[in-house]
Amino acid sequence: MEEVVRLEDVWKVYGKGEAAVTALKGIDLTIHRGEYVAIMGPSGSGKSTLMHIMGLLDTPTKGKVYVGGRDVSWLGEDERALLRRNYIGFVFQTYNLIPTLTAMENVELPMIFAGVPERERKRRARELLEKVGLGDRVNHLPSQLSGGQQQRVAIARALANDPDLILADEPTGNLDSKTGERILDMFDELHDEGRTLVIVTHDEEVAKRAERIVRIRDGKIEEVIG
Ligand SMILES: Nc1ncnc2c1ncn2[C@@H]1O[C@H](COP(=O)(O)OP(=O)(O)OP(=O)(O)O)[C@@H](O)[C@H]1O
């Protein structure tokens, strides 16, 4: 099976000396194309750190990261940013939309960075917002949207550059259970479309939707189910 991202003996140490925290302790993990993987584990176990490294938002202290089979461990910040733009869509617990931009403009933003011409960009942003059921909210600001609607804008934004991998760090953590379920249905649809998803969750019910569950504890993979 084609691999999207592979981590090889990844370690992450934050800080130095007495204050140093080892957040990841030798993680080996491969995500294959089309997979739906849930990452679970207690608070502080290293889940977000792992997501940031898989998403090229951060680099390991030791170990290697391969994207599409290519070692990206030694890329500089500019090269990583370029790769990240086309390879990854990130969905955060707190949505992380730009408050002064409309739903449409938020979805357009990654496409602006990628140099997509305006007409094509607007067409695609509208199409994505329609896909997540927000075709009638394109000109609303985040503050004029509910939490679930904001998260749907964030999902549309994550899809903007047609990424190889969608990473979601507790995407339903701030939502009521019904709204959370709607967001998860959306991830199911993305999975059915053949997209590759990795989602961090505390919720066993959420994890049941995934094909594989990776449990981490104290910076190590404790168990892989599926
Ligand atoms: N920027 C940082 N500087 C120093 N330590 C950090 C930093 N980010 C995370 N840590 C530490 O690394 C460990 C792992 O943190 P991480 O955020 O990956 O955990 P998590 O599993 O996502 O937890 P949660 O479920 O609470 O979100 C924790 O002990 C945390 O305090």
Ligand SMILES: [Mg+2]
């Ligand atoms: Mg976290």
